[in-house]
Amino acid sequence: MQKMWGRSAVGSALQWHCRGRGFESLRLHQMRGPGPRVFIYIIFFVFLVLLVSTTPAVEFLSTTEHNVASKLVELLDSTEEYVLIVSYSLDHQEVIDKLNDLFLSGVHVVAMIDASSSGRTVLCRPLFEVRADSSDGLMHAKLVIIDGRICVFGTGNITQSGLHRDSNTFLVFENCDHVSVLEDYALAILEGRSLEMQKLPNGILIMTPSEKGRQLFLNTILKAKEEICFLSYAFTDTELLALLKYKSAMGVSVRGIVDHWNNDFSAIARYLNTGIVVTFPPDNMRIHDKTIIIDGKTVITGSANHSFNAWQKNREVVAIIESADLAEKYLAHFAYLWEVADYGLESWSCPD
Known part of the structure; x- marks a missing residue:
């Protein structure tokens, strides 16, 4: 029998981790003798737990040094109840085969893609539910x-x-809290809703459209001071370009x-290399990144290209993270x- 699915059905799977809620009912009784010392120990222990809860467990992956597909399949192997996928397009056969296996084993699997890419997904024969977004703007998020308990988030479909x-x-x-917020965003996209940006201890997560x-x-x-x-796949944002040139002038x-x-395709391509230093990859390489690193401590990354549409029309997810590491x-x-780019290497490939 097909499993029921939803926040109420999955129960404990959607109870947020890392928020220290287990300490809300902690009661301190009156003690004699070493009481104050015990009290200090308890407070210190609670502080350590809360500190761990606000520091996300995060792993960095790049296609230039990792086999991301194998890592994703490995993570999917650990699934017990459900998988939510939000991706502009979905046509990686190995991943779809794994999702089919999970679905046949009773795991609830649902995916959302943009309608413009649905043909490629159909050719891969998914057995699980796939929804296609045909609303204004692109469904361009990648989650x-x-x-x-786990969220894979980035710039690639x-x-x-x-x-x-x-x-x-x-x-x-x-x-960590990042997972719960990103899951809320995934559910909102699947259900055609919008959510406000969410502040977290070391940064902010944003779902677009969002002028704020x-x-x-x-x-x-x-x-930025230094x-x-x-890294930019599509750069058409004139305001961002003007800001970068201003910071360079400063x-x-x-x-x-x-x-x-x-x-x-970019009307401002001819202006990209004036006032700032811009280079292009070799002809056989595509830069699909959408990332900005500021002063060696702030990272802005996610699905949004550097364009007006990304912020004003599309469904995107962007993270601003304060972390030197x-x-x-x-x-x-x-x-x-x-x-x-500098040496003009003729070939490159992701690791096997």
Whole structure:
């Protein structure tokens, strides 16, 4: 019999982890003798638990150094109850085969894609439920939720190109508040709803369309003091370009790698390399990233291209994360791509 699914049905699977709720009913009794010392120990223990709960367990993946498809299949292998997938397109056969296996074993699987890419998904013969979004704007977010405890979030679609051929990055969050917020976003997209941006201890998650989110995005860049590095598939945002040129004029180092797509389709391509330093990848490489790293400590990444439509029309998910450790990983990815572009390497591939 098919499992019922939903917040009420999955029960404990949707009870949020890492929020320290188990301490809400903690009661301290009067003690004699060492009472104050015990009280201090308890407070210290609660502080440590809350500190751990606000520090997300996150793994960085990039197609230039990891086999992302194999990692995703490995994560899916751990599924017990349900999988939610939100991806502009879904045509990676190995992933779809794994999802079919899960569905046949009783796991609830549901996916949302953009209607414009539905033909490619149908050819892969999914057995699970696939919904196609045909509303105004693109359904462009990229999320995989596993049992409410794991979320894979990034710049690439669940496709052969997104997980292998293109340059993309992904974050794997596990058992933290980020997962619960990103699951709320996935459910909202599946149900055709919108949600406000959510503040977390080390950053903010944004679901578009969102004018407030866009202003926060621009203001975060405006605060840059030393360095801005950006990776961009589609760069058509004139306001963002003007802001980057302004920061460069104020003495901030601004460097970017943009895809060749812009030479054919971006009206501002001719202005990208004036006032800031921009390079392109080799002809056989596609930069599908949508990431900005600021001052070695702030990362802005997600599904949104650097365009007006991403913020005003599309369904996207963007993260602004304050983390020097994470920024270091993104900068290493940027440095690799910069070297590839600088030396004009003729070939590259993701690891096997």
